[in-house]
Amino acid sequence: MIATSTRPLLQVNHLCVDYLTDRGPVRAVDRVSLEVNKGEFLGIVGESGCGKSTLLFAIARLLSAPAEISSGEVWFTGHDMVSMDEDELRHLRWRDYSVVMQSAMNALNPVMTIAEQLADAVGAHQSMPPSQLRARSRELMRLVGIDPEHLHSYPHQLSGGMRQRAMIAMALALTPDLVIMDEPTSALDVVAQRSLMLKIKQLQREFGFATIFVTHDMSLVSHFSDRLAVMYAGQVVEIGPTRDVFADPKHPYTVGLMRSFPSISGPRQPLAGIAGSPPDLGHPPSGCRFHPRCPQVFERCAKEEPAFYTREQDLVRCFLFDR
Amino acid sequence: MSYLIRRLEFFFITLWAALTINFILPRIMPGNPAQAMIVRFHGRVSPEAVKAIEVAFGLHSNESIFQQYLEYLRNTLTGNFGTSVTFFPVPVGDVIRQGLPWTLGLVGMATIIAFVLGTLLGMLSAWRRGGFFDAVLPPVFIVISAFPYFWLGLLVLLAFALTLGWFPLGFAYDLTDSINLSWSFAGQVIWHGFLPALTIVVTSIGGWILTMRNTMITTLAEDYVKMARAKGLSPIRIMLMYAGRNAILPNLTGFAMSLGFVISGAILVEIVFNYPGLGFTLLQAVHSEDYALMQTLFLMLTTAVLVAVLAADLLTALLDPRTREQA
Amino acid sequence: MAVRVVTDHVSVETAVVSRRGIAGTIARALTANRKAMAGLVLFGFFLVVAVLAPVIAPYDPHALQFGQMLQPSGAHLLGTTGTGQDIFSQLVFGTRESLLIALAAGLGATVISVVVGVSAAYMGGLWDHVLNLFTDVFLVLPTLPLMIIVGTYLNNRGLLVLVAVIVITGWSYGARQLRSQALSLRNREFLEAARARGERSLYIIVFEVLPNMTSLIVAIFFGAALYAVLAAAGLQFIGLGDPNSLSWGTMLYWAQANGALLAGSPVWVLAPGLCIAALGAAFALINYAFDEIGNPALRPVRRRK
Numbered sequence: 024m025i026a027t028s029t030r031p032l033l034q035v036n037h038l039c040v041d042y043l044t045d046r047g048p049v050r051a052v053d054r055v056s057l058e059v060n061k062g063e064f065l066g067i068v069g070e071s072g073c074g075k076s077t078l079l080f081a082i083a084r085l086l087s088a089p090a091e092i093s094s095g096e097v098w099f100t101g102h103d104m105v106s107m108d109e110d111e112l113r114h115l116r117w118r119d120y121s122v123v124m125q126s127a128m129n130a131l132n133p134v135m136t137i138a139e140q141l142a143d144a145v146g147a148h149q150s151m152p153p154s155q156l157r158a159r160s161r162e163l164m165r166l167v168g169i170d171p172e173h174l175h176s177y178p179h180q181l182s183g184g185m186r187q188r189a190m191i192a193m194a195l196a197l198t199p200d201l202v203i204m205d206e207p208t209s210a211l212d213v214v215a216q217r218s219l220m221l222k223i224k225q226l227q228r229e230f231g232f233a234t235i236f237v238t239h240d241m242s243l244v245s246h247f248s249d250r251l252a253v254m255y256a257g258q259v260v261e262i263g264p265t266r267d268v269f270a271d272p273k274h275p276y277t278v279g280l281m282r283s284f285p286s287i288s289g290p291r292q293p294l295a296g297i298a299g300s301p302p303d304l305g306h307p308p309s310g311c312r313f314h315p316r317c318p319q320v321f322e323r324c325a326k327e328e329p330a331f332y333t334r335e336q337d338l339v340r341c342f343l344f345d346r
Numbered sequence: 347m348s349y350l351i352r353r354l355e356f357f358f359i360t361l362w363a364a365l366t367i368n369f370i371l372p373r374i375m376p377g378n379p380a381q382a383m384i385v386r387f388h389g390r391v392s393p394e395a396v397k398a399i400e401v402a403f404g405l406h407s408n409e410s411i412f413q414q415y416l417e418y419l420r421n422t423l424t425g426n427f428g429t430s431v432t433f434f435p436v437p438v439g440d441v442i443r444q445g446l447p448w449t450l451g452l453v454g455m456a457t458i459i460a461f462v463l464g465t466l467l468g469m470l471s472a473w474r475r476g477g478f479f480d481a482v483l484p485p486v487f488i489v490i491s492a493f494p495y496f497w498l499g500l501l502v503l504l505a506f507a508l509t510l511g512w513f514p515l516g517f518a519y520d521l522t523d524s525i526n527l528s529w530s531f532a533g534q535v536i537w538h539g540f541l542p543a544l545t546i547v548v549t550s551i552g553g554w555i556l557t558m559r560n561t562m563i564t565t566l567a568e569d570y571v572k573m574a575r576a577k578g579l580s581p582i583r584i585m586l587m588y589a590g591r592n593a594i595l596p597n598l599t600g601f602a603m604s605l606g607f608v609i610s611g612a613i614l615v616e617i618v619f620n621y622p623g624l625g626f627t628l629l630q631a632v633h634s635e636d637y638a639l640m641q642t643l644f645l646m647l648t649t650a651v652l653v654a655v656l657a658a659d660l661l662t663a664l665l666d667p668r669t670r671e672q673a
Numbered sequence: 674m675a676v677r678v679v680t681d682h683v684s685v686e687t688a689v690v691s692r693r694g695i696a697g698t699i700a701r702a703l704t705a706n707r708k709a710m711a712g713l714v715l716f717g718f719f720l721v722v723a724v725l726a727p728v729i730a731p732y733d734p735h736a737l738q739f740g741q742m743l744q745p746s747g748a749h750l751l752g753t754t755g756t757g758q759d760i761f762s763q764l765v766f767g768t769r770e771s772l773l774i775a776l777a778a779g780l781g782a783t784v785i786s787v788v789v790g791v792s793a794a795y796m797g798g799l800w801d802h803v804l805n806l807f808t809d810v811f812l813v814l815p816t817l818p819l820m821i822i823v824g825t826y827l828n829n830r831g832l833l834v835l836v837a838v839i840v841i842t843g844w845s846y847g848a849r850q851l852r853s854q855a856l857s858l859r860n861r862e863f864l865e866a867a868r869a870r871g872e873r874s875l876y877i878i879v880f881e882v883l884p885n886m887t888s889l890i891v892a893i894f895f896g897a898a899l900y901a902v903l904a905a906a907g908l909q910f911i912g913l914g915d916p917n918s919l920s921w922g923t924m925l926y927w928a929q930a931n932g933a934l935l936a937g938s939p940v941w942v943l944a945p946g947l948c949i950a951a952l953g954a955a956f957a958l959i960n961y962a963f964d965e966i967g968n969p970a971l972r973p974v975r976r977r978k
Contacts, residue, residue: 087567087572109581112578113580115578116575116576116578117578121577126569129568130569130570130572130573132573132574132587132592133570133666134595134665134666143574143579143583144577144579147578147579177667179668193577356810360810363810364814371826484961485708488708488957488958488961489957492899492950492954492956493950493954494903494907494910494950494953495907496906497925497946497950500934500942500943500946504934504939504942504943508934508935515935603809606813606815609815609817609818610815610816610818628818632821632911632913637825640818640825643818644815644818647815648813648814651813651814651815655813
């Protein structure tokens with residue numbers, strides 16, 4: 024475990040999320056454990072379908088049927104979120120942690136103005152006189168780089184980048200300790216992506232909130248995250264400081280991922296993908312879930328499930344590192 | 347803006363279609379309304395009455411079809427609908443004017459109640475999936491909405507009026523009284539109108555509950571509803587402002603367009619309860635082959651529905667900021 | 674008449690179904706759906722009664738030999754009419770005509786809906802706009818008054834006229850839904866593949882698109898049949914059907930004409946009405962079941978234990 028002097032802000036222990044289908048429960052998140060410290064930027068990367076978004080919504084207690092948390096704990100500010108009911112959760116929501124979603128066009132109510140939606144978020148937890156609310160709204164807009172005039176616009180009247188920033192402004196309205204972001208840049212073009220990431224990082228330094236940032240774009244997040252977690256088939260396979268994971272990937276899947284992203288600088292290499300395709304979560308492979316596709320597979324991999332093994336500051340779920 | 351223009355286009359085209367149908371029908375159907383009237387009255391019809399019928403249908407055999415059409419349009423749009431055969435020699439317009447307030451009142455009231463109640467119940471049923479409302483309401487209302495309006499009316503009549511004697515057997519007010527503006531009269535109207543209104547509400551509400559429930563279920567899966575939950579908003583606020591307000595939008599115009607069906611059913615209910623509205627008038631017109639009256643009623647009812655549709659369109663534009671900007 | 678609210682059918686991405694697999698998928702989906710089973714059983718019941726009418730009915734429905742307005746008894750299960758006919762026998766035989774009207778009108782309306790709706794989606798442009806307007810106009814016009822007028826004009830009150838009138842007023846609802854779904858299918862990849870293979874448009878429409886709209890078409894058929902049952906009943910009740918024919922609606926007409934309700938023979942009114950309601954309910958249930966098949970989100974949520 025990574026040694027910290029203070030208790031982590033968020034601690035997830037063996038969290039499992041199942042989708043209840045007609046064919047029986049399908050485990051989308053399998054015994055995931057991780058922690059996030061105060062002010063830390065944790066990136067979670069993985070392919071589509073690896074369960075990262077499900078994990079995120081499970082932590083935020085925003086899952087809807089047929090998905091449900093089947094076991095595990097999520098400790099946040101001293102509360103186990105899994106055992107809390109909606110009424111108790113409401114006190115934490117937005118005040119202590121907030122959420123930014125992938126597509127602002129879908130995440131913003133189309134029939135309310137930005138100002139009204141901001142007011143909603145604030146008004147649910149504090150009563151503020153209207154003039155103060157207006158001032159705060161304008162301040163938030165300026166913070167994310169939007170002209171406060173747009174407060175009175177409807178979501179469809181704003182550009183994609185502006186909508187995304189408006190969402191972030193909303194997420195920060197009550198200065199939460201943790202902001203959970205589900206691929207907030209995926210819907211944007213490359214230039215807007217980078218500018219948004221810089222803005223997020225700047226705000227993070229200013230307000231000191233922690234972030235869990237889920238994305239499939241490894242190269243983007245690695246420039247900004249403090250720690251990186253790699254997910255595959257519903258499990259975390261590697262987690263550690265970004266520098267280590269990025270520069271020296273250990274798990275064969277992480278290695279494969281690194282080789283799949285061409286680098287603009289650096290020597291020209293032939294693009295290697297990862298052979299095979301992600302497993303059917305209804306019938307995951309025996310033992311290590313990655314073993315059918317692993318170039319370094321050996322006998323033990325198909326028989327036992329690997330635990331986390333430590334290598335320097337990284338945790339790797341691979342028998343190669345079992346000493 | 348272009349949204350409204352399209353809706354107005356629809357309004358006028360449908361109105362024109364109804365007018366034209368009224369014009370074409372007597373010409374392509376076997377029989378001649380003017381002749382029918384003459385036969386009915388065994389030739390003892392005044393020339394003015396025959397003229398009036400011809401005016402209503404634009405049946406001037408010595409003019410070209412196009413001129414007849416224009417003549418007909420001119421007459422109709424100025425309220426000259428001809429003379430009623432059933433209530434000879436009362437002009438059609440007057441006959442309609444008598445029955446109109448009763449039908450408007452009954453159908454209007456019943457529809458508003460059914461709409462409001464149906465929308466709320468539909469919302470609730472979708473909100474609490476797996477709850478009582480969701481399990482019981484849909485199948486129950488699917489079955490009920492399949493009942494013929496008039497049969498339900500007969501049942502209701504049998505149960506509450508004949509057997510239990512709680513309500514009168516029909517008509518709109520006590521026949522020993524006359525129309526006046528007193529509390530007792532108002533009370534009578536409500537008492538007499540209760541069963542027919544109940545019939546209309548019960549039969550029409552099912553469709554609205556189900557439709558609202560369906561759109562609500564789709565809306566509840568949207569990201570902005572999840573976002574509202576994430577913000578910790580109260581469930582009622584989420585249900586009404588985030589889900590409900592968006593779910594109802596695609597349905598508003600649809601609700602108004604269904605009025606055609608509701609009116610059709612209401613006509614039958616009026617007949618069952620001898621309610622002195624336009625439905626009853628239509629029945630009498632049928633029995634006397636009073637084409638002028640029938641066709642004008644059709645026109646009136648179509649106009650009523652179209653006005654409702656236009657009102658719903660305006661309401662949609664008001665509630666949905668996106669329509670105001672459509673290219 | 675049932676209120677069917679007009680909305681754009683929520684087009685859900687249905688899996689591309691192979692032609693051979695359609696019947697199997699539908700059969701499996703139906704048996705799993707309780708509403709569908711209930712509706713089918715009811716419908717089947719009426720079918721059986723219609724076919725076996727001569728066997729089930731105790732008397733000739735037209736026979737005038739019994740006492741008038743008799744109360745239900747052992748000899749006459751539902752009593753007799755004002756002219757001395759056995760109500761139960763009439764009810765049984767009336768099933769045939771009522772069922773025939775419903776299915777024939779339902780089929781006719783569905784065929785027109787498919788043709789108009791799908792061609793509007795495919796031809797696009799001005800044609801689409803015109804057909805759309807055409808559909809909407811018919812949708813909005815109050816159908817009963819229109820049917821009454823046409824029915825009165827056409828003094829030949831045969832079955833064909835009744836069916837025709839119902840078809841003319843009943844196709845528009847389905848056309849709207851079909852167009853909406855056809856539009857959503859139009860740009861799917863498998864159609865691009867067919868076009869790339871050089872198939873003609875008509876072929877594509879009939880063999881690639883329609884099979885994927887099967888559940889909607891069936892839903893619309895039952896919706897149209899429901900409309901037909903109620904419309905026919907309404908028209909016959911008022912006296913616009915052929916009063917000498919034998920169907921549930923005409924029974925109601927005669928019952929009302931004889932003041933059955935007030936004269937103490939409510940069964941004469943209630944029995945045919947109940948059958949109409951039951952057949953209508955059967956169609957409504959099957960129709961809704963197909964809606965659920967097409968849109969899984971609507972299916973009943975199983976409560977967690």
